Amino acid sequence: MNVLEEWTARVCRELGVDPAQVDRTLVLDLTRDVAHGVARPAAPLTAYLLGLAQGAGTAGPDAAGRLSRMAQDWAKERAKETAETPGDT
Template sequence: MNELREWTATLCADLGLDDARDLDCAAVVAMARNVGRVVSNPAGPVTAFLVGMAVARGLSPADAAARLDELTRRWPRIDWRD
């Protein structure tokens, strides 16, 4: 068991959540990394938390991912080379 899987299983147990079999860690990490690059580094983990809240309130993970992808694509980017 790798460290991330061990951590998420332990955290889920401690928080009283069902085990994380359906958790796609790679997708969550990619989401946070992408938002961190497009918006700002602190926006990555905050976004992951907010998307998790939305899913917990009934939004499907696929819909949440699609909405986030669309919003990220529309977000204005700063070209630091100027």
């Protein structure tokens, strides 16, 4: 068992979460997309918000994918805005 698997198992036990319900790859992919597309501090915040929404029953099964696409779109929008803004020379 690697460190991430062991940590996940321990946290699940502590919080009373069924480890079979944890899609580690999905969460890591989401946080990667947000960290790269928006900002590093937005990654754990987004994962937390997704967890809150799922716990409240308001996030559908496709929520993480939608958030990943939002982060990618955010990066594209910011790049476009930067390209359209005249530079200071």
